[in-house]
Amino acid sequence: MKSSSLKKTKKAGRTIHASPPFNKGGTGGIFGAKQQLNELQIDMLREIANIGACHAANALSQLVQKRIMIHVPRISKFSLSDLSDIFNGPETLVAGLYAPVSGEISGNMLFLLSSKDAFTIVDLLWGRPMGETKALTERDRELLRQASNILIASYLMAMTKFTGMTSSAAPAAVAFDMLGAVFDAIAVEVNARTENAVLVETNILETADKVNGLLFFMPDVDCLDKTLQKMRVES
Amino acid sequence: MNSKSLRVGIAELKTAGNPKILTTPALGSCVAVVLYEVDLKMGGMAHVMLPDSNKSRKKQNAAKFADTAIRQMIRALERKGASKERLVAKIVGGAHMFNGNNGLVRDIGMRNVEAAKNILKQEGIRIISEDTGADYGRSVEFHTCDGKVFIRSVKGKKGI
Numbered sequence: 001m002k003s004s005s006l007k008k009t010k011k012a013g014r015t016i017h018a019s020p021p022f023n024k025g026g027t028g029g030i031f032g033a034k035q036q037l038n039e040l041q042i043d044m045l046r047e048i049a050n051i052g053a054c055h056a057a058n059a060l061s062q063l064v065q066k067r068i069m070i071h072v073p074r075i076s077k078f079s080l081s082d083l084s085d086i087f088n089g090p091e092t093l094v095a096g097l098y099a100p101v102s103g104e105i106s107g108n109m110l111f112l113l114s115s116k117d118a119f120t121i122v123d124l125l126w127g128r129p130m131g132e133t134k135a136l137t138e139r140d141r142e143l144l145r146q147a148s149n150i151l152i153a154s155y156l157m158a159m160t161k162f163t164g165m166t167s168s169a170a171p172a173a174v175a176f177d178m179l180g181a182v183f184d185a186i187a188v189e190v191n192a193r194t195e196n197a198v199l200v201e202t203n204i205l206e207t208a209d210k211v212n213g214l215l216f217f218m219p220d221v222d223c224l225d226k227t228l229q230k231m232r233v234e235s
Numbered sequence: 236m237n238s239k240s241l242r243v244g245i246a247e248l249k250t251a252g253n254p255k256i257l258t259t260p261a262l263g264s265c266v267a268v269v270l271y272e273v274d275l276k277m278g279g280m281a282h283v284m285l286p287d288s289n290k291s292r293k294k295q296n297a298a299k300f301a302d303t304a305i306r307q308m309i310r311a312l313e314r315k316g317a318s319k320e321r322l323v324a325k326i327v328g329g330a331h332m333f334n335g336n337n338g339l340v341r342d343i344g345m346r347n348v349e350a351a352k353n354i355l356k357q358e359g360i361r362i363i364s365e366d367t368g369a370d371y372g373r374s375v376e377f378h379t380c381d382g383k384v385f386i387r388s389v390k391g392k393k394g395i
Contacts, residue, residue, distance in 0.1 A: 089260075090260040090261040090374075091260060091261055091374060091387070093389070096332075096333075098333045173333030173334055174333065174334060175332040175333050175334070175370070176389075177263075177332065177371055177372045177389055178260075178261040178372040178374070178388075178389070179261065180260050180261020180262075180263075180372065180374075181261040181262060181263035181330065181332060181371070181372020181373070182263060182332060182372070183261075183263070184245060184261060184262055184263030184264065184265050184332075184372065185263030185264045185265075185330070185332035185333060185344075185372075186263075187245060187265075187284065188263065188264045188265060188284050188285065188343050188344075188347075189343070191284055191285060191299075192285060192343055
């Protein structure tokens with residue numbers, strides 16, 4: 001993760017940090033053997049994701065009234081083995097908020113929080129003293145769901161404006177369960193709709209209370225091709 | 236993890252003799268199909284992702300689909316000397332992990348479970364126990380020494 005030369009943008013009185021373009025991330029073969037993304041396409045995708053994540057972070061910032069940072073999106077082939085290392089293994093308890101995305105850009109969105117971070121976000125959203133939430137009630141889940149809806153909608157809206165392609169998310173669904181089981185269900189969703197997907201991963205950080213959320217955007221490859229073509233024509 | 240245990244990843248299938256423990260961590264909407272041959276204390280586990288290979292363009296990985304995975308596992312066990320008549324099955328998983336968006340997420344978990352049951356029925360293999368559906372993930376451990384299957388989840392531990 002890079003923290004040097006951070007770019008600052010003032011938005012709604014709060015600061016959003018966005019890191020500069022990231023190196024390749026070392027994951028080749030994004031589209032499998034047949035289609036490889038070239039450097040220009042990766043840059044375009046990262047730019048789209050960056051704008052989306054920036055707006056999502058800004059929305060979260062307004063919700064929790066705290067400064068939110070983002071890291072530059074990491075782009076890789078959709079692969080579960082890469083993901084199992086995050087947090088503490090497949091049986092770690094996490095909150096996963098999932099929404100299918102449809103429109104000219106289609107795919108899946110997932111906002112992932114460790115159980116501790118989910119409790120912290122719930123504390124922040126309710127304005128409770130830190131550490132008060134120790135389990136998620138129905139109302140807490142509903143609150144997380146609504147917050148995620150705003151986060152995801154902000155991401156997609158920014159992306160839609162930038163690319164000129166339509167895209168909207170269904171209301172988020174929540175799972176509070178083992179990390180592996182959440183990924184397992186997402187992998188099934190991705191595989192049921194497309195043979196190939198790209199994983200765009202952004203860290204969303206709230207530094208004061210050390211919340212680290214992971215926002216995953218998994219666009220279907222077919223629609224991504226069209227988006228990138230359109231953007232190239234226009235640029 | 237000791238040498239006695241063998242991990243079955245997503246869209247994988249493995250068979251083993253005695254004594255071995257086949258494990259698969261954290262099933263969501265995927266289904267683990269366990270086949271056990273009582274006399275030879277031999278068995279297999281498949282971590283199935285989707286119900287039907289005929290609905291997919293890419294079919295290379297047989298272990299990904301309920302239909303092809305179960306049939307391939309039967310053949311693999313038969314090659315090792317198992318008799319199909321003595322095989323029994325246990326199935327785990329197929330949860331509907333994400334609640335709350337008014338059925339917009341298709342319940343693939345349930346379809347996976349139904350597909351696995353159908354194929355097992357067609358193959359004439361009896362399902363002796365199952366822990367499927369609901370809305371929570373499950374980790375599975377299958378012991379070939381006695382055919383027991385242990386499940387860990389947010390609801391606690393149990394054996395089937």
